[in-house]
C-alpha cells in the first residue's frame with residue numbers, strides 16, 4: 001500500500017496537519033529528477049528526445065532522426081518496475097518519464113490521412129509493460145496527465161530577477177520557456193490554492209457549530225476565499241506574459257493529444273496488454289488543467305454542479321441568478337459535457353480523487369448550509385431574523401456574538417459572502433475562456449480557410465480532454481452562475 005504523505009485528505013480529518021498548508025495538491029517536496037540506475041535507459045531516451053520534432057512538422061531529414069529515436073525506444077530492454085515499488089517518489093518519476101516517452105513516441109511519427117480506418121499507434125512493450133504496471137499501482141491511466149506535466153515535474157531554481165526561488169520544469173516537449181511558463185502558471189495556481197483549501201476546512205469546521213458567530217466566521221472565510229480565487233485569476237492571466245499563443249498552439253499542444261486525439265484520430269494500442277486492458281486504453285484524454293483538483297475542490301465545496309444543470313430550484317427563495325439569463329436547463333445540458341468533470345477525476349492522483357469524494361460526502365455541504373442558515377428572500381423585510389438563527393453553543397460565545405454583531409445580520413452576510421465567492425469563481429472561468437479564445441480558437445481560426453465547412457468553426461473545436469471546448473466551457477460558467485442565491 002502506498003503512503004501518500006502529502007494527501008490533502010488529512011485536511012478534513014486532521015486539521016492540525018503540518019504538511020498540508022505547505023503543499024495542498026502539490027507534493028510537499030520537489031519531485032525526484034532522475035530514476036535509479038536500473039531505469040537509466042528510460043531517462044537516457046528522454047534526454048535524447050530533446051531534438052525530436054512533431055511528426056507533422058518534420059522535414060525528411062528530421063523524420064529520419066525521429067525514426068532512429070523511435071527505433072531505439074522499441075529496442076530498449078524490458079525493465080521491471082520491482083525496484084520502484086513501495087516508493088511513491090520513484091513511481092511518480094517513472095510515470096513522468098514513461099508517459100512523456102509515450103507521447104514523444106506517438107507524435108514524432110507522421111500522421112496518416114490516407115486511410116479511413118488507420119491502424120492504431122502501437123506503443124512498444126519496452127514502454128508499454130512497465131507503464132501499465134505502474135498505472136496499476138498508482139491507479140492512473142497510461143497517458144500523460146496534468147499531474148505528470150505540472151504536479152510531479154517541477155524543480156526549484158534561483159530566480160534570475162530576484163533573490164526569491166522560482167519554479168522550473170524538468171521535462172518538456174519543446175524546451176521552450178513558453179512550455180515551462182504554461183506549466184508554471186498552473187503550478188502557481190495550485191500553490192495559491194493551498195490557502196483556499198485551508199479556508200474551506202475552516203468553513204466546514206465552523207459549520208458544525210452553526211451559531212451566529214460561526215455563521216459570521218464562515219462568511220468571513222468565504223470572502224477571503226473570493227480574494228484567493230481572484231488572485232488565482234490574476235495568476236491565470238499571467239499566462240500571456242510568458243507563453244506565446246502561436247507557440248502554444250502549434251508547437252506545444254499537439255504533443256498533448258491522447259489516444260484517438262491525434263490529427264489522424266489513430267487509437268493507441270499497448271503492446272503486451274491483455275485484450276481488456278488494450279480496449280480500455282485505446283482512447284485516452286490528453287493532459288488538461290481540467291484535471292486540476294483545486295478547481296474541482298472549489299466546485300465541490302461551493303456546491304457547483306456540472307453533472308446536471310441546476311436549473312431553477314423549487315424553492316423560489318433561493319432561485320438562481322440564471323433564471324434571468326434565458327438559458328433553459330435543457331439548452332445548457334445539451335451544450336455541456338456533464339461527464340467531463342467526473343471523467344477528468346480518473347486522471348487525477350488517487351489521493352486527490354479520494355479527497356474530492358470526501359469533500360463531496362461532507363455534510364452539510366456549504367451550499368446547503370447557506371440555504372439553511374442564510375438570508376431567505378422573504379427575510380429581506382425583517383433583517384433582524386438573522387440574529388435568531390441557531391443560537392447554540394455556550395453563553396459566552398453567544399454574548400460575544402451579540403457584542404460583535406452590532407447591526408450585522410449574519411444570515412444576510414453569509415448569503416452575500418457565498419455569492420461573492422461563487423462570483424469570483426465565475427470570473428476565473430470567464431478569464432479562462434478568454435485565454436482559450438486567444439490560445440486555441442484564434443489560432444485555429446488562422447489555420448481555417450474562409451471557404452471551409454462550419455464543422456471547422458470555433459464551436460466545433462475540441463479540447464485535449466475531448467470536449468467541444470467553447471460550448472463546454474460556457475456551460476461550466478453557466479453552472480457556476482446558477483449556484484448564486486437570488487437576494488433581490
Ligand code: HEM
Nearest residue numbers: 186189288289290292295436439463464465466467469476
Ligand atoms: C494556455 C492556457 C490554457 C488553455 C489553452 C486551456 C484550455 C482548456 C480547454 C480547451 C479546456 C476544455 C477541456 C478540455 O477538453 O481539455 C479547459 C478546461 C479547463 N481548464 Fe484550461 N486551459 C489553460 C490553462 C488553464 C489553467 C492554468 C487552469 C488552472 C489550473 C485551467 C483550468 C481548467 C479547468 C478547471 C477546466 C475544466 C473546465 C472548467 O472547470 O471551467 N486551465 N482548458
